[in-house]
Amino acid sequence: MLWIVGFTFLVLWKLAIKIDGKVGAGGRGGRGRGGVGGKDTSFAKRLAHLLPFICLMMMVWAFYFAPLPFGLDSIAQLLANFAGWLLDFVTGWFGLTGGPIAAVLVLALVLLALWDLCVDGKPDEIAKTAVYALPVLVLVASGPIAPFVLDLIQTINSSTPRIAAAITGG
Structure with a gap:
């Protein structure tokens, strides 16, 4: 069962890397905000940077203990x-x-x-x-x-x- 979890997090890790790349390249404030609300974008960028790391951690640990x-x-x-x-x-x-x-x-x-x-x-x-x-x-x-x-x-x-x-x- 942990092998399935590991492969699931492998796919999620790849998707999270793509999301991180898109959010990181978002530019000024993201989706039509025109630079307003920078804190929301900053939080989104931090979360987008942590999402691949969390998926990587879960994938590696699932494969380790499978x-x-x-x-x-x-x-x-x-x-x-x-x-x-x-x-x-x-x-x-x-x-x-x-x-x-x-x-x-x-x-x-x-x-x-x-x-x-x-x-x-x-x-x-x-x-x-x-x-x-x-x-x-x-x-x-x-x-x-x-x-x-x-x-x-x-x-x-x-x-x-x-x-x-x-x-x-x-």
């Missing part, structure tokens, strides 16, 4: 296993584990992404990097909680088609 075929986990779990191994390997030299380091990285990345979004209302490279890195770092930072979260996600994925069939009568 179950893979042949009994594999999800892409996020595979990347988290690799990132956790890499962090444990590097921090093991100093007598630390990767979980707390990943938690510090999550906090720093969230703060930097929020700062990036608040500066000009347009997501730049830091915010987009956060979209790709945060799900993996959160799974590494959560340590033993991660399998329970992934089990919950897989339970929801497997029960959603049955619920839809029960509702539609099919």
Whole structure:
């Protein structure tokens, strides 16, 4: 079910990019306002800049947590296993584990992404990097909680088609 959500947000992301381009090139005040009401246009432009980012975030996270075929986990779990191994390997030299380091990285990345979004209302490279890195770092930072979260996600994925069939009568 998450694969369908991911592809839906892929289409919405492409549409949002086109809307952002049209609103961004709108010019003076937009639709016949002649420059009057700049605040409405400014809000519309900020919202139009955030819409592709939100669609991108939802698309990436849906694809990350969608179950893979042949009994594999999800892409996020595979990347988290690799990132956790890499962090444990590097921090093991100093007598630390990767979980707390990943938690510090999550906090720093969230703060930097929020700062990036608040500066000009347009997501730049830091915010987009956060979209790709945060799900993996959160799974590494959560340590033993991660399998329970992934089990919950897989339970929801497997029960959603049955619920839809029960509702539609099919």
